[in-house]
Amino acid sequence: MLFKTDMDLFPQSTAEKLLNIDARVLSGERTREEIELTLSKGEKSIFWEVKSPIFSDSDPNKVIGILGISTDITERKELEQQLLYDASTDPLTDLLNRRYFFLRLALALQLSKSKQTYGAVIFIDLNKFKKLNDMYGHNVGDDYLIEISKRMKTTMRDNDCIARLGGDEFVILLEGLGREEQHAKDNARRVAHKIQSAIEVEFRHPHVTYYGSASVGVTMFYGNTKSAEEVVAQADQSMYLIKHSLNKRIDC
Structure with missing residues (x-):
């Protein structure tokens, strides 16, 4: 030297x-x-x-x-990186877990306030997932969740955030949808429709062919007037109303 x-x-x-x-x-x-x-x-x-x-x-x-x-x-x-990954990731689907999603959403609410832009949370519940598990077993059910997770990720932007809350429930965080409310709502609905369509594609597994579907609820946020928990609860409520309604049209 x-x-x-x-x-x-x-x-x-x-x-x-x-x-x-x-x-x-x-x-x-x-x-x-x-x-x-x-x-x-x-x-x-x-x-x-x-x-x-x-x-x-x-x-x-x-x-x-x-x-x-x-x-x-x-x-x-x-x-350190492995510990961070384990603490923030759902081990089955490789998506973010509930705890880390709420941390990300809390930060997104702060950024929404400072940048004065709209964001959205999309709540997804897989229809009749229990029936799939009961008919074909948990291994098939797990493979279905993994496949659906991959499909949903392909519909999103790189900076969007998707997490598995548990079971067959998922949430997606959309940030930076713009400062004009109607334009932001249109963007959120478009993503929600793409997710719904991706889930409805035929799922093939050895000796199993399954056509799934999902109930999807969307809620908008602007600033941090609501907590992360309140925003997710509102999206969950929106999904629930659609799931139990004859009108399946996604609204914000």
Whole structure:
């Protein structure tokens, strides 16, 4: 490593970040930074790097060097990511779980207030799912839930949020639907119809052919005048009214 610089040892973006850190330390600052390195085989490692200035004995205001200690924290970061995933994800469908969805919705309500844009929550209840379980067993029922989850995800934007509340109930959070109420409602209804249509596609399983359906309720929100729990309860109520009504038209 003698006579080599960061530019010789690391990718340019990493080297530039390290040089910037060194410049701060040489000005007298002590730094603590996470540094991500991509190794020659494409593997990524993460280091916790602490750097301190070394001051001259004769001139306490003069920095004559840098003392740096780097600790490989790759395994710890991977464990943190796994713990976060386990805490926020439904283990069957790979969707978000109830707890994390309510946290996301609470944040969305705050953003709706600050950005003055409409959002929506869509509540989905799979019709006659218990009958499917009773007829073909829980393995088929689980595979059906997994398949339906994948179908719903394909109808959504990347920034939309979908979660399984439990059993055969799902919720979707739509953010940033615009500042004009009717336009926002039209967008929410369009997504709800796409979800309903995706669920109604034939489900095939060895020795099983099943045509499912869903009751879908939508509620709009603007700002944070209601709590996350109140918004979801309102969407649930909207779904319930549609489920037990002859008029199955989705409304907001």
